[in-house]
Amino acid sequence: MVVETPGSQSSLHRANLERVVRAVRLAGSLTQAEIARGTGLSAATVSNIVRELRDNGTVQVTPTSSGGRRARSVSLSGDAGIVVGVDFGHSHLRVAVGNLAHQVLAEQTEPIDVDASAAQGFDRAEQLVGQLIATTGIGADKVIGVGLGVPGPIDVASGVLGSTAILPGWGGINPREELAGRLGMPVHVDNDANLGALGELVWGAGRGVKDLAYIKVASGVGAGLVINGQIYRGPGGTAGEIGHITLDESGPVCRCGNRGCLETFTAAGYVLDLLRSSHGPDLTVPRMVRLARDGDPGCRRVIADVGRHVGMGVANLCNVLNPSRVVLGGDLAEAGEVVLAPIRESVARYAIPSAARQLAVVPGALGARAEVLGALALVLSEMGDSTLLPDSAPATLAFT
Ligand SMILES: [Zn+2]
Numbered sequence: 001m002v003v004e005t006p007g008s009q010s011s012l013h014r015a016n017l018e019r020v021v022r023a024v025r026l027a028g029s030l031t032q033a034e035i036a037r038g039t040g041l042s043a044a045t046v047s048n049i050v051r052e053l054r055d056n057g058t059v060q061v062t063p064t065s066s067g068g069r070r071a072r073s074v075s076l077s078g079d080a081g082i083v084v085g086v087d088f089g090h091s092h093l094r095v096a097v098g099n100l101a102h103q104v105l106a107e108q109t110e111p112i113d114v115d116a117s118a119a120q121g122f123d124r125a126e127q128l129v130g131q132l133i134a135t136t137g138i139g140a141d142k143v144i145g146v147g148l149g150v151p152g153p154i155d156v157a158s159g160v161l162g163s164t165a166i167l168p169g170w171g172g173i174n175p176r177e178e179l180a181g182r183l184g185m186p187v188h189v190d191n192d193a194n195l196g197a198l199g200e201l202v203w204g205a206g207r208g209v210k211d212l213a214y215i216k217v218a219s220g221v222g223a224g225l226v227i228n229g230q231i232y233r234g235p236g237g238t239a240g241e242i243g244h245i246t247l248d249e250s251g252p253v254c255r256c257g258n259r260g261c262l263e264t265f266t267a268a269g270y271v272l273d274l275l276r277s278s279h280g281p282d283l284t285v286p287r288m289v290r291l292a293r294d295g296d297p298g299c300r301r302v303i304a305d306v307g308r309h310v311g312m313g314v315a316n317l318c319n320v321l322n323p324s325r326v327v328l329g330g331d332l333a334e335a336g337e338v339v340l341a342p343i344r345e346s347v348a349r350y351a352i353p354s355a356a357r358q359l360a361v362v363p364g365a366l367g368a369r370a371e372v373l374g375a376l377a378l379v380l381s382e383m384g385d386s387t388l389l390p391d392s393a394p395a396t397l398a399f400t
Pocket residue numbers: 243244254255256257258261263
């Protein structure tokens with residue numbers, strides 16, 4: 001007869017192994033002192049556990065320095081497995097392959113009309129994933145999982161798109177099942193704003209921050225929310241839809257059916273229309289941003305107005321969630337201070353002062369790569385604590 005004893009020394013040891021692996025998995029690399037601070041384990045315990053994990057090939061340890069002192073940097077073993085990120089935008093497909101030590105091994109992006117046909121998009125994604133894995137020289141059997149980003153709200157539990165109004169060519173498709181079926185690999189799916197938030201949290205402007213919002217201003221406006229180090233999705237996966245905060249209840253009709261949503265004052269169509277008579281019918285958002293950076297007063301004014309409106313949404317978010325950092329991503333983030341300064345002014349004006357004081361509004365560090373790196377981070381965050389650990393017999397007491 002075998003009785004499991006969950007409170008035993010052995011299961012406590014297993015839990016500690018998992019805690020250390022979890023901390024390193026999301027941070028990329030940490031010194032042993034940082035692991036001790038992050039997990040609450042003693043320095044001696046961390047030292048023993050790191051030694052054990054190194055001996056079984058789960059982590060690698062490299063010499064580094066911390067505050068001028070010698071230290072040991074711990075990361076997951078580069079050859080323990082690989083993760084794949086696939087990011088669908090409305091007009092691009094980007095794929096990246098990384099290892100568990102947070103190194104990007106291969107990455108490629110290409111323009112594609114994703115809205116027009118889901119089947120074509122998935123065909124190309126399938127090919128590109130195969131090609132990029134092949135260039136790394138690592139076998140496809142080493143893939144731990146695939147992170148998939150789609151530019152619309154997604155029901156995380158079912159993997160189904162919340163609205164096909166955003167992706168008309170994707171009706172009736174379950175993106176996660178579609179890609180998992182084609183690749184024969186486990187796939188985790190999330191929307192672009194959440195992945196941007198994860199990307200910046202793990203690799204970019206949000207490193208070390210526990211509470212942040214990633215605001216993506218592109219064809220719509222969305223926010224990815226990180227609360228206490230975790231993405232907050234809400235039960236239906238629609239948390240962070242700040243594009244539909246009402247700014248003017250008698251304003252233009254939004255695609256959601258409401259009137260005067262924030263998005264109606266920031267969407268590319270609305271913004272470019274304002275400049276059509278002065279700047280011609282062929283103006284695009286990237287060109288508008290370039291002109292603004294070069295000093296064009298009309299483009300600067302229109303982008304500043306977008307910033308003021310986005311800032312009203314950020315002020316609401318700030319009052320409700322009190323994040324310490326807002327990271328701006330999407331096409332408009334390339335405008336730099338032209339858009340950031342008006343966002344900060346709106347936050348100062350509309351948020352309660354104590355919340356506004358603690359908030360830093362910064363540009364994203366990853367640019368258009370935020371989502372695909374976030375897709376890699378999604379796999380690292382969802383892969384489970386035991387995936388890399390050798391199967392250990394549960395702590396048992398045997399009675400004969
Ligand atoms: Zn709306």
